[in-house]
Amino acid sequence: MTTAQADLRADTRARLEQVALDLFTAEGFERVTADEIAEAAGISRRTFFRYFPTKADAVWGDFAGHVARLEARLAATSPAQPVLASICAAYLEVNDYPPAQLPLLQQRMRLILGEPALQAHSQLRYADVDRAVAAHVARRTGVAPAALVPRLVATSTRAAATTAFEVWLNGGGPLADGLRRAFDELAAGFPALLAAPGH
Amino acid sequence: MTTAQADLRADTRARLEQVALDLFTAEGFERVTADEIAEAAGISRRTFFRYFPTKADAVWGDFAGHVARLEARLAATSPAQPVLASICAAYLEVNDYPPAQLPLLQQRMRLILGEPALQAHSQLRYADVDRAVAAHVARRTGVAPAALVPRLVATSTRAAATTAFEVWLNGGGPLADGLRRAFDELAAGFPALLAAPGH
C-alpha cells in the first residue's frame, strides 16, 4: 500500500532479506544467483523479484523509511541552529541504532561499501538522501536546490557520513563519534590538514 | 600494451566511442543495445565487448589516463602549498580542456551525471580518483590513507568536483570557476551557509 510493490507478506520479505544477506556475506554478492536465494528461502525466482526490484535491493532493508526519517528530522530542526549542525544532528539521530541492531547494520554496510556492484548501486539510493539534504539547505539559505551550495553541502555531508561508516567498519570506534568527527572536519574546513605540513 | 585489453586498433576504438556516445545521447543509455552500437559501427557485438568491458565504459574515454595525470599533478605539488589548495590545483589543471574538446566533455558528463545506470557505474571509476587523492593527503599529513581525514578529504573534494560539473552543465558559468567556488566553500567550511539564516 505504501509504495508500489510493497505489500506482500512482510514476514516473507524479512526472511528473504536475511537469507540474501547471509548468502551475500558468505559467498560474495556476485557469486550468489537470484535462483540460489529463492531456493534457500523456499520460493521461486519470480517471486523474489516481486519482493525486490533488484538483487541489490535485498540488502537495503527499509531505506525509503530511513530517508523519510532523515527528511523529518531535517524539517524539525530549529532555524537558530547552524545549517551544517542541523544536518549533522539529523544524521546522528537517524543512525542512532539500538545495540541489538548493530550487527545487522554492520552486515549491510560491509556489503554496500565492500562489494563493487553494491557500491555502484548505492549511488542510486543515496541520490534520494542528497535531494532531501539539498532541499533542506535550499530552504534554509533561500537558494535554489539545484545551485552549487545546496548540492555541494548535500554530497559532501553524505561523503562525511559514508566515510564515518567506513571507519566504523574498520574498527575506528563508535559510529556516532566518527560522524561527529567527520562533520567537525567538514564544518571547519579540514583543520587536521594543517597539523603536519610537508613530509 | 598500456593496460589489459587495450591494444586493438585505436581508430576503431575512437569511432566506436563516438558512435556509442551519439546513440546514447539520442536515445538514452538504457534504450540502446550493444547490438545496435555494434551494427552502427559496422562490427560485431562480440568485438564491441573486446574494446569495452562494459556498455558503460564506452562513455569514459581515456579515464585511466585522466586519473594518472591527476596523480602526477598531485605528486608534483609543492609541500608549501596547503593540501586542499594542491588538490584544487590538480583538479583544475587536469580539467583544463581546450575549447574544442568542451562539447565532447559536455556530452560525456551529461550522460554520466544524467543517466542513472551511468551514475551508478561512475562510482566504480571514481574510486580510483579517491584512492589517488587519499594517498596524497596521507602522504602530506603523515596519516594512514585509510584514516578518516584522507578518506573524507578525497570523497568530499570529489563531491566538490562533481557538483561543479553539474552546475557547469546547467549553464552555471565556466567549469574552472565552479571548481574554484566549490573548493573555496569546502576549504572555508561553507561560509555561504551563514549568509541568510532562517527562512
Next chain:
DNA sequence: AACGCTAGTGACACCCGGTGCCACAGGCAA
C-alpha cells in the same frame, strides 16, 4: 613460394538479471 606466428575478428552457445504474461490456489464477501 610455402611456412608459421600473431592480432583482430565473427559466430555460437551459454549464464544471469530482470520482465511480461498466463494460469492457479486460497481467502473472503455477496
Next chain:
DNA sequence: TTGCCTGTGGCACCGGGTGTCACTAGCGTT
C-alpha cells in the same frame, strides 16, 4: 455457489556479458 482479489509459480523472452572455436590478414622466416 459465484465472483473477486492477492500472492504465487512457470514459462518465454530480452539484454548484458563471457568462453570458445574457427577464420582471416599481415608479416617475417627459410
